[in-house]
Amino acid sequence: MDTYREIVVVTGFGPFRQYVVNPSWEAAKSLKMARLGMDIEVYIKEIPVSYAKSQQVLDDIWQTMTPKVVIHLGIAPGTKGITLEQTGKNHCYKDRDVSGLCPDHHCCIEGGPERLDSIIDMRSLSKHLKSKGLDVIYSRDAGRYLCDFVYYYSLYHGQGKAALIHVPASGCLASSERLVPQLQTIIQALLCQLTHPAHTTSGYVESKQVENTEENILCKT
Numbered sequence: 001m002d003t004y005r006e007i008v009v010v011t012g013f014g015p016f017r018q019y020v021v022n023p024s025w026e027a028a029k030s031l032k033m034a035r036l037g038m039d040i041e042v043y044i045k046e047i048p049v050s051y052a053k054s055q056q057v058l059d060d061i062w063q064t065m066t067p068k069v070v071i072h073l074g075i076a077p078g079t080k081g082i083t084l085e086q087t088g089k090n091h092c093y094k095d096r097d098v099s100g101l102c103p104d105h106h107c108c109i110e111g112g113p114e115r116l117d118s119i120i121d122m123r124s125l126s127k128h129l130k131s132k133g134l135d136v137i138y139s140r141d142a143g144r145y146l147c148d149f150v151y152y153y154s155l156y157h158g159q160g161k162a163a164l165i166h167v168p169a170s171g172c173l174a175s176s177e178r179l180v181p182q183l184q185t186i187i188q189a190l191l192c193q194l195t196h197p198a199h200t201t202s203g204y205v206e207s208k209q210v211e212n213t214e215e216n217i218l219c220k221t
Contacts, residue, residue, distance in 0.1 A: 005039055005040060005041040006039060006068045007040075007066060007067045007068060008036060008040050008041070008042050008067060008069055008071065008187070008191070009065065009067045009069075010031050010042060010044050011045045011046070011057075011061075011071070012024035012027060012028035012029070012044070012047070012074075013025060013146060014046050014047065016049035016098050016146075023168070023179075024073040024167060025073075026176055027073050027167060027180060028045075031044070031184070032044045034181075036184060036188060043067075045061060047072075047146075047150060048098070049097055049098045050099050050101070051093065051097050051103040051146070052099075052101070059157075062154070062158055067161070068191070069162065070162045070163070071163045071164075072151055072154065072162065072163065072164045074147035074165075074167070075166065075168070075169040076167070076168065077169040078169075079168050079169075080168055080173065081135045081137050081168070081173070082134070082167055082168075082173070082186065083137040083165070083166035084137065084138055084163075084165060085122065085142045085147075085151060085165070086122040086140050087116065087142065088108075088151035088153075088155045088156075089114065089115050089142070089144060090107060090108050090113065090114050090115065091106060091114065092106055093108065094106050097146060103149070108149050108153055109152070112152075115152075116155040117155070117160065118155060118162055118164075119159075120193060120194065122139075126138040128189060129189060132185070134186070139166070147166065148164075150164075167179055
């Protein structure tokens, strides 16, 4: 008898700028191989660093699959640790993608809320992971480039069932050998939180909180 497996989709980004091989996509492929548990079926998708094409990939995910959660991996050049992003933003996408384009009106979803939060309580998750010895950072500013754009789009169409994890673009932690075991631990803790929602405090809501400038990380994908 076949055992039911919950679907988790993990995405990474394609090449952009000097990153001919994007560490986020390499990590996604390695997570597929490493697995997240016997009862989890992992699907991976590469997302082009293009506003229009990224929406096509996300539409395919949310319209043809029923994931428990979609986990987006992106890179944050200049950082040394892993960053858990709480919020996606709708406006001010003025940086051009690999096709030299910006979204219409610099906006992700016309008429959508200014900000959306994941149903996952990233602050609580980061505290839990730090207590286990992992060096993770909590953030409410995903950078207003493709990572932020993709995150908001997924939060909107997935009713908040999405996560964005920024990983270093270089350094020892950027290697799959170091990075993937930590991502496994993070994602398994994230899935545990989803299974026990009474332990969470955040939700799929329009975010009204003021961004903490000390948590901002620049130049994210």
